[in-house]
Amino acid sequence: MSTTLFDKVWDAHVIRKIEGGPDVFFIDRHLIHEVTSPVAFLGLKARGVKVMEPQRTFATADHNTPTINQHLPVEDPLSANQLKALEENSKEHGILHWGLGHENNGIVHVVGPENGITLPGATIVCGDSHTSTHGAFGAIAFGIGTSEVEMVLSTQCIMQPKPKKMRINVEGSLGKGVTSKDVALYIISQLSTSGATGYFVEYAGTVFDEMSMEGRMTVCNLSIEMGARGGMIAPDDKTYEYIKGRRFTPKDEDWDKAMEYWKTLKTDEDAIFDKEYTFQTSDIEPMITYGTNPGMGMGISNDIPTTDVVQEGKATYEKSLNYMGFDQGDSMLGKKIDFVFVGSCTNGRIEDFRAFASIVKGRKKAAHVTAWLVPGSHIVEAKIKEEGILDIINEAGFELRQPGCSACLAMNDDKIPAGKYSVSTSNRNFEGRQGPGSRTLLASPLVAAAAAIAGKVTDPREFLN
Amino acid sequence: MAYDKFNTLQSSAYPLPIENVDTDQIIPARFLKATERKGFGDNLFRDWRYNADGSQKEDFPLNDSKYSGKILVGGRNFGSGSSREHAAWAVYDFGFRCVISSFFADIFKNNCLNIGVLPVQVSDTFAKEIFEAIEKDPKTEIKVDLTNQTVTLLVTGNSESFDINSYKKENMLNGYDDIDYLQNMKEEIQEFVKTRPF
Numbered sequence: 001m002s003t004t005l006f007d008k009v010w011d012a013h014v015i016r017k018i019e020g021g022p023d024v025f026f027i028d029r030h031l032i033h034e035v036t037s038p039v040a041f042l043g044l045k046a047r048g049v050k051v052m053e054p055q056r057t058f059a060t061a062d063h064n065t066p067t068i069n070q071h072l073p074v075e076d077p078l079s080a081n082q083l084k085a086l087e088e089n090s091k092e093h094g095i096l097h098w099g100l101g102h103e104n105n106g107i108v109h110v111v112g113p114e115n116g117i118t119l120p121g122a123t124i125v126c127g128d129s130h131t132s133t134h135g136a137f138g139a140i141a142f143g144i145g146t147s148e149v150e151m152v153l154s155t156q157c158i159m160q161p162k163p164k165k166m167r168i169n170v171e172g173s174l175g176k177g178v179t180s181k182d183v184a185l186y187i188i189s190q191l192s193t194s195g196a197t198g199y200f201v202e203y204a205g206t207v208f209d210e211m212s213m214e215g216r217m218t219v220c221n222l223s224i225e226m227g228a229r230g231g232m233i234a235p236d237d238k239t240y241e242y243i244k245g246r247r248f249t250p251k252d253e254d255w256d257k258a259m260e261y262w263k264t265l266k267t268d269e270d271a272i273f274d275k276e277y278t279f280q281t282s283d284i285e286p287m288i289t290y291g292t293n294p295g296m297g298m299g300i301s302n303d304i305p306t307t308d309v310v311q312e313g314k315a316t317y318e319k320s321l322n323y324m325g326f327d328q329g330d331s332m333l334g335k336k337i338d339f340v341f342v343g344s345c346t347n348g349r350i351e352d353f354r355a356f357a358s359i360v361k362g363r364k365k366a367a368h369v370t371a372w373l374v375p376g377s378h379i380v381e382a383k384i385k386e387e388g389i390l391d392i393i394n395e396a397g398f399e400l401r402q403p404g405c406s407a408c409l410a411m412n413d414d415k416i417p418a419g420k421y422s423v424s425t426s427n428r429n430f431e432g433r434q435g436p437g438s439r440t441l442l443a444s445p446l447v448a449a450a451a452a453i454a455g456k457v458t459d460p461r462e463f464l465n
Numbered sequence: 466m467a468y469d470k471f472n473t474l475q476s477s478a479y480p481l482p483i484e485n486v487d488t489d490q491i492i493p494a495r496f497l498k499a500t501e502r503k504g505f506g507d508n509l510f511r512d513w514r515y516n517a518d519g520s521q522k523e524d525f526p527l528n529d530s531k532y533s534g535k536i537l538v539g540g541r542n543f544g545s546g547s548s549r550e551h552a553a554w555a556v557y558d559f560g561f562r563c564v565i566s567s568f569f570a571d572i573f574k575n576n577c578l579n580i581g582v583l584p585v586q587v588s589d590t591f592a593k594e595i596f597e598a599i600e601k602d603p604k605t606e607i608k609v610d611l612t613n614q615t616v617t618l619l620v621t622g623n624s625e626s627f628d629i630n631s632y633k634k635e636n637m638l639n640g641y642d643d644i645d646y647l648q649n650m651k652e653e654i655q656e657f658v659k660t661r662p663f
């Protein structure tokens with residue numbers, strides 16, 4: 001029978017099928033961080049069991065870490081306590097731990113691929129919903145809750161019903177100023193935040209073929225924002241080139257053997273999906289969100305939709321616009337902004353800082369804008385320096401901070417104040433996501449750069465020649 | 466951890482007729498700093514429930530003394546967003562044992578099932594009927610019967626059946642959790658590990 005990429009990887013990891021229930025599903029790689037793992041380790045302790053496969057488990061501190069003065073002790077006692085718990089639990093169970101300041105430290109979904117932990121055909125989980133990022137390599141990767149973290153720590157398995165299959169095709173090449181982030185925000189705006197609930201998505205079509213690995217990661221990262229369990233892209237030469245020679249990538253004979261397997265990882269031509277969508281790049285321009293969920297996005301030159309075209313939940317829609325301080329029918333262009341945040345596992349990789357620099361080069365930051373530029377990892381930070389991007393952004397009046405999740409979820413001190421507007425390259429514009437009362441406009445690094453220079457929402461194409 | 470058995474629940478309910486309630490509203494990130502599973506109920510819907518100065522927002526249903534019960538009825542697409550199980554813990558810790566909605570986000574639903582909170586998905590029409598009944602009489606009772614997979618609005622006698630896979634149902638009826646099950650197949654798992662290429 002013809003099968004999809006997703007079927008191939010999924011079925012290879014099922015140890016047992018439970019009648020009328022979930023599959024017992026084996027996990028190749030388990031990423032953990034300080035926020036969603038402590039209670040799982042307590043559970044292990046209560047049961048008196050050890051981590052079953054510590055060498056398949058990787059720990060990094062990211063959610064709760066400061067982005068300045070990382071060499072100093074963490075001030076917030078609660079955050080410090082979580083970081084300590086991660087370190088001690090890792091030590092006790094023999095888990096590799098990249099704590100604050102470690103050269104490999106960074107956001108869990110950035111350091112995984114960077115270090116070759118992420119591989120095609122692997123199953124990867126983490127107690128963070130944006131684990132879907134790793135699907136860019138042809139892996140099945142998804143976020144899990146703390147009870148499941150405990151399951152994986154103790155048995156390297158979880159119980160999962162197999163999701164349904166969806167394919168999203170996007171055909172054509174990207175226009176000027178249009179990035180992978182815009183493709184993802186466009187898809188979410190078309191499907192809504194629940195349009196892919198219950199599905200696992202495969203992305204296909206020329207746009208993804210042409211996209212860099214970084215771009216593919218951005219797209220897969222955002223799969224969860226339309227409700228999907230995850231998203232994946234079939235591995236190709238670009239994938240192999242990216243992973244080759246990285247720290248945990250198989251070497252020599254193991255590499256050859258793995259390659260043989262990886263080459264089989266594609267959807268058969270006549271395979272059938274439960275649902276399929278096709279979009280054209282000609283319909284996609286730089287995107288921006290205007291509401292309080294990632295589905296409330298539109299092309300930057302459009303006007304905010306009026307309630308009469310909103311399908312359902314008019315009251316919720318109005319509540320959302322009210323929170324944002326916007327009116328239906330408003331244009332987003334020209335709206336004054338206060339903050340710019342470039343970072344997160346969505347857009348905190350080197351390509352994103354290159355894009356940001358391409359616009360701010362030779363220009364100056366708007367005086368009233370506070371900008372937080374936060375690399376996804378120390379490796380990204382090092383590259384920013386190495387490629388001369390740091391000089392460009394410094395000259396334009398920006399500073400670079402130290403790696404971590406930062407204002408993506410504002411668990412540390414990087415909080416957007418109540419009522420202020422932030423153009424953010426992260427993934428969620430929920431009420432208060434970036435600090436109580438904060439107002440988030442999700443966009444690409446190019447749109448963020450244009451906003452940082454102009455001090456208001458601006459079409460980045462104005463700055464590109 | 467193992468949890469309370471769930472069989473039938475008859476209770477009044479709190480209404481929250483808002484769509485796309487995301488996990489950042491259920492429990493904002495700044496309250497995720499604990500290393501133990503304790504006290505999350507206090508911060509359930511923190512920013513909708515309290516003003517910045519810590520005083521209660523009178524018009525939020527969870528602060529309204531006319532409502533009570535162990536059932537939370539939410540709008541469509543309840544629990545979207547992050548994988549934080551803390552959201553389900555907060556719901557549980559507040560005293561809820563069941564959440565009713567016409568549509569749930571995946572991870573939230575899973576998390577609920579894993580800690581013994583029953584997510585009950587009903588039709589949009591029935592959800593509307595429940596909201597209306599609560600609005601008319603805040604003490605109106607709903608009966609959730611897991612064995613028969615039915616949810617009944619007692620005042621009208623109207624009832625709907627809901628889905629749950631038979632494995633999870635068994636777990637909830639008996640208070641078992643997945644880890645007990647997986648622990649019992651450790652040898653089979655260890656054999657499987659040997660076959661993995663990486």
Ligand code: SF4
Nearest residue numbers: 130344345405408409
């Ligand atoms: S950057 Fe944001 S989405 Fe990504 S792992 Fe950190 S908190 Fe989660």
